[in-house]
Amino acid sequence: MQKDFLWGGAVAAHQFEGGWDADGKGPSVIDVLTAGAHGVPRRLTETIEADEFYPNHEAIDFYHHYKEDIALFAEMGLKCFRTSIAWTRIYPKGIEEEPNEAGLKFYDEMFDELLKYGIEPVITLSHFEMPLYLAKEYGGFRNKKVIDHFVKFAKTVFERYRGKVKYWMTFNEINNQMDTNNPLFLWTNSGVTLKEGEDPREVLFQVAHNELVASARAVKLGHEIDPDFKIGCMISHVPIYPYSCAPADILAAQQAMHERYFFSDVQVRGYYPGYAKKEWERNGYHLEITLEELADLKQGTVDYIGFSYYMSTTVKADVKNEQLENVVNGGMENAVENPYIEVSDWGWAIDPLGLRYTLNNLYERYQLPLFIVENGFGAIDELEDGTVHDQARIDYLTAHIKALEEAVDYDGVELLGYTPWGIIDLVSFTTGEMKKRYGMIYVDRDNAGHGTLKRYKKDSFAWYRDVIKHNGISE
């Protein structure tokens, strides 16, 4: 691995900061989601209700523990740390003329603390954190005015943290929302709920267009503010395999991959792919797309591709499943179980070779540097004598690191870094649980919000420190 490889860890503001209404922060789209469980969706409440439990409100309270936590990250030897800036700390409703100084100050101090230890911040502008006000009053990214509010937010933080932050990403896992069967994704990506009688795909493509314009304008502006900024997109990458070598299965997988690539095709190339335009034409979709916006897409292409990798999916041409029990199908109705792959307790396929395959696919398609900004093993951990023996997590991460090393050292893929997800335990995004843990640092807090919030080092803590020290596993 190259000497400046960015070994790090990743989190998102809403999943670990807590302090959901501290120092002027406004509520975001996540703050009205209750806790769910595997197979039990999180509920979206109309407002914040007094007798409901919202796991993200306190999360693991990094807001009041950041010095202690960053000292632990430094002890691990992290070279970088990926988090997001909670949009509602800066603009509580999204529409204010002036930003909230207390929110800006929090991130100033946090970045200073990271930089004190030589840890490079890697920042997502929006990780499912749109102001609730914009979602409720404006309809989220259905409304083109939200583009301007997002760009204003981006401008504020680009200008403020210039000199402290170099690596940015616009929208986290922007392509999740292609799965319109699960209302969680359109809501958290874009602040959108579907109305009765609407064609979900038509809504999706309009919302996607508005958000892609917002992303492109932010990238363009960021480059003007500081030409040294590296600004990436961030996609959830789940490679889709054909079930067999039958040509119909191969084609089914290739077609399904369009769902995964749609957003990055635009963010990298600056124009819409043919398969999307044909779908709009075939279905008679009326999308509001101006020539000026198309020009913006061209001018705001990204510098690198950030992506998450957790699992793969397999499709078969001649089946149609509603939902397979224990298989996360990513909205693919022809998804089938892969007989060669084990799944986690949450139905996520464990497939390290799929990471090498993914790195090669993305690099061959786009020829841009890649950054694995999420990967990890969500599991139940038991605290015993002040530690957790999380060998299964170490095995998972070891296999994935070996796969990325092969992709870099053998296949020649350009990879900037690797930030395993949830370096410290946090609230699960899809389920709202605490018990689905990813961290190398255990946090004493349970699903109901009880616990001391005390931090403990798991076995994976020392293991990862050694990986970083030796610049990988294979060297």
Ligand code: BG6
């Ligand atoms: C990604 C998200 O989907 O995967 C994170 O960017 C999320 O926010 C992570 O936490 C793991 O998912 P989950 O549902 O296990 O927390």
